[in-house]
Amino acid sequence: MSFSHLLLGILEPAPCHGFALKNAYDVRFGRGRSLGVGQVYATLARLQRDGLAELVGVESGDGPDRRVYAVTSLGVAELSSWLLTPEPPTGYAQSVLFAKTVLALLSDRPADEVLARQRVVHLERMREVRRLGQAGDLVSRLSADHEIAHLDADLRWIELAGKRLEHIAAEHGLSG
Amino acid sequence: MSGPLLAGLGLGVSFGETAALEDVSLSLSAGEVVAVMGTSGSGKSTLLHCLAGVLVPDRGEVSFAGERIDNQSDRRRSDLRLRSFGFVPQFGDLVPELTLLENVALPLRLLQVGRREATGRAAALLDELEVGSAASRRAGAASGGQVQRVAVARALVHCPSVVFADEPTGALDSATGELVLEALVATARDRGSAVLLVTHEAVVASHADREVVVRDGRLDLLAFPTVG
Numbered sequence: 461m462s463f464s465h466l467l468l469g470i471l472e473p474a475p476c477h478g479f480a481l482k483n484a485y486d487v488r489f490g491r492g493r494s495l496g497v498g499q500v501y502a503t504l505a506r507l508q509r510d511g512l513a514e515l516v517g518v519e520s521g522d523g524p525d526r527r528v529y530a531v532t533s534l535g536v537a538e539l540s541s542w543l544l545t546p547e548p549p550t551g552y553a554q555s556v557l558f559a560k561t562v563l564a565l566l567s568d569r570p571a572d573e574v575l576a577r578q579r580v581v582h583l584e585r586m587r588e589v590r591r592l593g594q595a596g597d598l599v600s601r602l603s604a605d606h607e608i609a610h611l612d613a614d615l616r617w618i619e620l621a622g623k624r625l626e627h628i629a630a631e632h633g634l635s636g
Numbered sequence: 637m638s639g640p641l642l643a644g645l646g647l648g649v650s651f652g653e654t655a656a657l658e659d660v661s662l663s664l665s666a667g668e669v670v671a672v673m674g675t676s677g678s679g680k681s682t683l684l685h686c687l688a689g690v691l692v693p694d695r696g697e698v699s700f701a702g703e704r705i706d707n708q709s710d711r712r713r714s715d716l717r718l719r720s721f722g723f724v725p726q727f728g729d730l731v732p733e734l735t736l737l738e739n740v741a742l743p744l745r746l747l748q749v750g751r752r753e754a755t756g757r758a759a760a761l762l763d764e765l766e767v768g769s770a771a772s773r774r775a776g777a778a779s780g781g782q783v784q785r786v787a788v789a790r791a792l793v794h795c796p797s798v799v800f801a802d803e804p805t806g807a808l809d810s811a812t813g814e815l816v817l818e819a820l821v822a823t824a825r826d827r828g829s830a831v832l833l834v835t836h837e838a839v840v841a842s843h844a845d846r847e848v849v850v851r852d853g854r855l856d857l858l859a860f861p862t863v864g
Contacts, residue, residue, distance in 0.1 A: 579838075582838070583838055583841065583842055583847065586838070586839070586842035587842050587844075590842055590843065594818075605814075608839065608842070612837075612838060612839040615838040615839070616838075619838075
């Protein structure tokens, strides 16, 4: 994910200083992890160098003066282009869950138990994410929907893998 | 009342030679949302029908509010369903000739609630479920999403102790289904109604406080082993 584009998107609605940008990022995308303010200022400097953001004023207050930045027209065009560019689909074949299941099968360990245990944890996480999303604002809810959809994809695969194992066991006359 | 609100103990049902349910026990506390998961033909709907007093089990017993119901007459069980239970079927099953408002008011009218009060309560619930603007539409002309929301309203309008929902979003696209399900669970929780949610989908089951899995007519203990 391009951090500079994310910052451009947060900055676009109204000019603001680096610390306010950091706070806005933490609220919308931080997921409990706070962004270092140094990273924000370094990115703002790059955006300014590339003509995508510009310094539009200095805000004075109790503490040190704060430089206020805004997105340039070139920055708006760059942001629009980034938003409309599809992200490459991620490959999932190397997921740890997949690898564990295959290893369990190859070593004659009970793969169905690996899947069943994972299912419990996935469902519990799904329930937790749903609670967090329902307690929050629209962005929290969208974030929860996104995670739930991915957990659901895993769970569907677990179901299908379980069915395949049952079929294979039945074909070979194995029990369970 | 102490103990579970609704409980099935050692339930068994056979259709001819086929055992649809074998020694299944499940209880539901007041206000609790429980999902019964399983694939097609696993016996999950049979379990729902037993607990709801629609089907009398061949073995075991069902009690509601501390009183056995499986040995009651058809008429008493029917009366219990009308007063204390609500149902959300997969396809809504509204009366197509009636308006959406009339469909929701129907359980109240059957319970001898006056027309004005029944209509008022039905209209308020339709508003709460965001289908108030379509209240005067005939059920036969409503969209799938509207029909299921109205089915939710009809199941909850008399503030039942338990709502039984059998694949309540199975006929909807996943996004519409998700919103209907949110509305069902939130509205039931607001009213203190317990919900028994039958589904084959994990994403639906994740709306519940807990879930059990039925496989080949039995509770599947392998599906939820003790982790760690």
